[in-house]
Amino acid sequence: MGRLVLVAACALIDPDGRILLAQRPEGKAMAGLWEFPGGKVEAGERPEETLIRELYEELGITVNETCLAPLTFASHRYEDFHLLMPLYVCRRWEGTARGQEGQALKWVRPLRLRDYPMPEADEPLIPHLLDLAPN
Numbered sequence: 001m002g003r004l005v006l007v008a009a010c011a012l013i014d015p016d017g018r019i020l021l022a023q024r025p026e027g028k029a030m031a032g033l034w035e036f037p038g039g040k041v042e043a044g045e046r047p048e049e050t051l052i053r054e055l056y057e058e059l060g061i062t063v064n065e066t067c068l069a070p071l072t073f074a075s076h077r078y079e080d081f082h083l084l085m086p087l088y089v090c091r092r093w094e095g096t097a098r099g100q101e102g103q104a105l106k107w108v109r110p111l112r113l114r115d116y117p118m119p120e121a122d123e124p125l126i127p128h129l130l131d132l133a134p135n
């Protein structure tokens with residue numbers, strides 16, 4: 001196995017039950033694919049701290065730790081690393097999500113998630129989101 005990489009990700013869910021996807025920018029690995037906001041857990045961080053930091057940096061929103069609920073996780077072998085990615089859900093935050101790094105954002109109904117090409121690791125997460133918000 002290659003390196004184990006720990007990434008915390010979050011499905012933000014709006015009052016209509018739609019989920020926020022962010023498009024990975026050009027120049028990064030997996031550019032153009034749609035992902036759940038989040039990022040690598042840095043040394044000394046808890047995953048919840050990572051998410052609070054990343055959601056502010058990427059989207060400009062403020063999230064309280066008590067509003068982050070664990071849903072499931074992805075464990076996926078990529079060519080050069082193994083991704084372990086806990087997925088949280090969050091229905092409450094402060095501010096309006098805007099791509100702070102020029103990335104496109106899209107609020108997507110769970111049934112439409114498959115219309116957006118996602119990283120391989122994310123595919124098994126979709127049924128969990130469909131169970132959660134079945135429209």
Ligand SMILES: Nc1nc2c([nH]c(=O)n2[C@H]2C[C@H](O)[C@@H](COP(=O)(O)OP(=O)(O)OP(=O)(O)O)O2)c(=O)[nH]1
Binds near residue numbers: 007037040119
């Ligand atoms: N945030 C997020 N990352 C995901 C998802 N699915 C998935 O395979 N990943 C992978 C893509 C990256 O390899 C890693 C997240 O790393 P990142 O976005 O913080 O960092 P990066 O690839 O831009 O690399 P770096 O330049 O910051 O080191 O997890 C997802 O749904 N959300």
